[in-house]
Amino acid sequence: MVKLHRKVIGSAAMFSAAGLVLAGCAAADEDATSGGEVEVxxxxxxxxxxxxxxxxxxxxxxxxxxxxxxxxxxxxxxxxxxxxxxxxxxxxxxxxxxxxxxxxxxxxxxxxxxxxxxxxxxxxxxxxxxxxxxxxxxxxxxxxxxxxxxxxxxxxxxxxxxGPMGNLYRQDIMEAAGVTTPPATWEEYAEAAQAVRDNTDSYISNLPSGQAGQWVGLLWQAGAKPFGFDGDSGVTVNVNSDRAKEVVTYWEELIKNDLVSTDPDFTDEWYQGLNQGLYAGWLTAAWAPVFLSGAAEDTSGLWRAAPLPQWGEGENVSGNWxxxxxxxxxxxxxxxxxxxxxxxxxxxxxxxxxxxxxxxxxxxxxxxxxxxxxxEQEPEFYGNQRVNEVFADISESVDVEFQWLPYMDFAYSSFNETMGVEIDAKGDLSAGLDAWQEALVEYGEQQGFSVNE
Amino acid sequence: MNAQTTSSVKTKNTRPVKVRKTSRVKRRTNLSAYGFVAPFLIIFFLMLFIPLAYSGYISLFIERIVGGINFVGLENYARAIEDPRFHEGLGRTALILLIQVPIMLGLALIFALALDSGYARGSNLLRLLIFMPYAVPSVVSTLMWGYMYGQNFGLVGQLATSIGLPAPDLLSPGVILFSIMNIVTWAFVGYNMIIMYSALKAIPSEVYEAAEIDGASQFRLAWSIKIPALRPALLLTTIFSVIGSFQIFVEPSLLSPLAPSAIGQSFTPNYYAYNLAFVNSELNYAAAIAFSLGVVIMIVSYAVQLSTQRKRVAE
Missing domain, CATH: 3.40.190.10 (Periplasmic binding protein-like II)
Known part of the structure; x- marks a missing residue:
């Protein structure tokens, strides 16, 4: 506590020093501060x-x-x-x-x-x-x-x-499918998905059609920059970029071949699915490990954490949800x-x-x-794995430059009506992205933004 | 007293002061009458009229995130008339009107007649059981049905799997409307039945006695006496159901997390207005949609009322 106080006083001293300097020249400086320095x-x-x-x-x-x-x-x-x-x-x-x-x-x-x-x-x-x-x-x-x-x-x-994203998975189910190490690349992940489907009653994971935040996190990892906002009235909407389409095409294959499920999440069905091993994994955020240990209590000790699979071998990038x-x-x-x-x-x-x-x-x-x-916490739910360490490392690998639209409410709700519909119909996800793009541009223009595509 | 004063006035004075004199008494009576309805009028004015007038007022503006508020006259209404999403929601409502309302009222009528015939044993208990779903708050009943509809672990799915059938997806885009109709029917059959049942109870027993003496069967009783006598009750329940169908909101709003792609923003007009206001931040357009919906409801209810009146005149 003493230490903390010193820290507070330390920063207070720093504040006052800056304050004095600025107060000293504030009057004269008023017109000149337009460019860089922020007045504190x-x-x-x-x-x-x-x-x-x-x-x-x-x-x-x-x-x-x-x-x-x-x-x-x-x-x-x-x-x-x-x-x-x-x-x-x-x-x-x-x-x-x-x-x-x-x-x-x-x-x-x-x-x-x-x-x-x-x-x-x-x-x-x-x-x-x-x-x-x-x-x-x-x-x-x-x-x-x-x-x-x-x-x-x-x-x-x-x-x-x-919520930097990682991969929580059921070690027992993965081993039953012959997958002994967590997939390092998305290519390996697709192979593992096939193995899980062939050898067990489970899906390697569930990627809900209605969870726009999770999908955007996956785009974030891939380096797609779907949104931009200049802080004034200019927005950038680019959800159907080539990079984004590469990502959804990958998932389209898995969904069409019934290798991942797309059930809505945080519903009774979904909790049952987690507890009864219907889903052998969850590509999820850092807030999920503790949440999961409460939501899927029956499966304690069987889960492990790993970073997300990567698009290129040897890479180490994540997104956030x-x-x-x-x-x-x-x-x-x-x-x-x-x-x-x-x-x-x-x-x-x-x-x-x-x-x-x-x-x-x-x-x-x-x-x-x-x-x-x-x-250094070692939760039993994850077989005493230091899950926080895994996610602390992942946090450092999150792509820094990511922005949002000033109308994410609409963006997420229109995701359900465009992408979500295609995902549930096991349809054309690239067309879903195009429809989403169109809806976001139309709404942006209607709201008076100048929209950059 | 009234007659007395008027006559005395007449004899004394030929000028028509009588109007003023009676009106003073009348005014006092009127005043106390107003006093009695005042609480209603005040609350009606505060809680209904002012909010309505206010939303009518804001429906004449457009507020954009960039650019602020502008007066646009009836532009929002012009947009509503052309809005395919609004039409789509109205279309779904029309389907509910054409499919669900007849089924629900038909069932309610059958139950009411059966209970009234006196042949059903334990009719008091039955009446209570049929009515009970109405007492369950619609939020609770929707959540409960949503749980039962679940494909993998829900009741319907598990029953289907246990007898070797594939589990139906009752929350998929093509089916969800019927799943919602089912919930609404389940909840409101009992309510409509009670209205019809009480109307049946109001039929004087002499009519039945006369019919029995004439040798009418139970079926003939129902057809020639009970159903015609039920006409006002049927009209009432139909109009309530019409209004209720247009106002469906709780079911789509609570089922949308379970079926996010099947239930879009504009699934029903009411749900659309809600989403416009609170998700899309288009409050003004939401007000215009709500008003347009009100107009549609009035037209349809009036049409229902008119068509039944015409029938009566024709007879």
Whole structure:
């Protein structure tokens, strides 16, 4: 704890130094700052804001996040934080939008999944945290995650968790099929899929037709850049690129030959399928290992983790599926305290480590990723394999440059109606991508964006 | 009292003050009547009229993510009229109207007649059992059916496999509409039956006695007395069912995670309006769709009512 305090004081000192310098030249500099340097709020303003009695509201659905908030309130007794859970996913974002357009009742800090940041940035609802010194936090986070929460010099949120993708598989079923090592390339994976189908009653994995996020993660790994957003009114839609088509054509073969199933996930059927060995694997994100050990309890000890198969031999690349951050809404009346809340719970070692070890979020802060208390866990469900180590390594291999559209709600829902339909019909997935492309371009133009194809 | 005052006024004064005098009394009566309906009127105004007027108002604008809000007049309605997705949803509703509503009302009628005939043993228990699904919240019943529909591990699939048949995929694109019709029928047969049953109970027993003396059979009783007497109840249940079919929302919205590619955004018009507002952030167009849907419902309900009235006149 002493150590932590020193760290806080250390960074405080740094803030104040920067603050003094900037305060000194702020008046003269006002016109000249247009280009590079971000003006950071004065340290004395920080001290004042954090010692003034303040009430903050945070909307989040992470279970027991109250624990982290309690730690925060102990650290900053003047600040009183209320945590509210207004729903998960879509419900949560709808509630935020409603509160923002009503002009009152909006929280100060919100949980925000990585792919939604652009959607709220385009309407200028997110506070640029660079003005509060967030620019200096870059080196504390994994580079690809940092890229997800920033737009140029602007910092739009503080990372909370992420979902680099790997391969969870049933070792017993794979061995029964004669596959003794996890497939290293997608070519080997297709062969293994055939072997599993020939020798067992299982599918090597289930790739749901309705799980756009998972499909996008696989495109991400392949280096396809389906989306782009310039932070203003220009978007790039390129979901039917040649690279993306290569990826879906690969899956089209497997789906047509009945080598992978495409059942909807997170349904009763799917849980049964996992427990009863219908699916011998799951190409999934780093938040899944702990989730799976609860969802498929009957199969404890039989699962193992490995990186995703690769497109080229000897490569080591992954994609991401899911992940969240803490963002401050620009409507807040207490920007400094709100920023500190978002920063502190995700960066201070005690709350951040608790996210990883108690709430099982996959960490994004380097200090937690390197913490033995988390890294060296040996869960029984995975035959005492150090699963966190596997995914910590994968996290370093995630392609850094990946962007989202400022309308991912629509993008994912229209995925179901274009790609999803083709996947379920075991049809032409490239045509599915073309239809998806068309829907995304049409919607973008209708919403007033200039769309780059 | 009224007559008294008027007559006395008449004798004293030829000028027609009587209008004013009675109206004062009447006004007082009216006022207290208004007092009694005021709670309704206030709530009606606050909860129904204002929101309706407001959504009518916002349906005249378009808000774009880039470019803000603009007044566009009836452009949203022009788009709705031409929107193939809206038509597609209405088409599905029409199928439900043509297939599911007759089946459901037919079943309800048969059950009501059977229970009323007095020949069914334990009719009170039966009536309760048939009615019970209606008491199950539609969210619960949809989840339950969704679970039973599951191809690999659901009840229907497992039954089929146990007798050596291939498990049907009741959640596939071609079948899902019928699976939904099944849920709706299951839930609402009992409700419609109760309405018809109470209408049957209201038929005076003298009519039956007279028919029996004339030697009418049970079948003849049902055909010539009960069904004609049920006409108002049938009309009522038909109109409720028409409105209910157009408003189907819970079933597609809860089944869509189980059948994401079979249930698109515009599966039913109501579900479409919801998705437009909360997924596509096209609130204004959603309001226009909702209003257009309201107009369609009014037209269809009115047509149903008119056609039955005409029949009566023809007789």
């Amino acid at each position: 709020v004065d340290q004395s303003a920080f001290e004042e804001a954090l010692s003034t009695p303040t009430e903050l509201t945070m909307w989040a659905w992470v279970p027991d996040i109250q624990n982290q908030v309690d730690m925060f309130m102990e650290e900053y007794p003047a600040i009183d934080v209320t945590v509210e859970n207004v729903g998960q996913g879509l419900d949560h974002y709808t509630a935020i939008r409603t509160a923002l357009s009503a002009g009152s009742g909006a929280p100060d800090v919100v949980q925000m999944e990585l792919q939604y940041i652009a959607s709220f940035d385009v309407t200028n609802d997110l506070l640029d945290l660079a003005a509060y010194g967030a620019g200096d936090l870059e080196d504390d986070f994994v580079p690809w995650v940092w890229n997800q929460v920033t737009a140029g010099e602007r910092v739009l949120a503080i990372p909370q968790d992420s 899911g992940g969240s951050s803490s963002a401050v809404l620009s409507a807040t009346e207490n920007p400094i305290a709100a920023y500190e809340l978002a920063r502190w719970i995700n960066m201070d070692q005690e709350p951040a480590l608790a996210f990883a070890t108690e709430q099982f979020l996959f960490p994004t802060a380097n200090s937690v990723l390197a913490d033995p208390a988390w890294l």
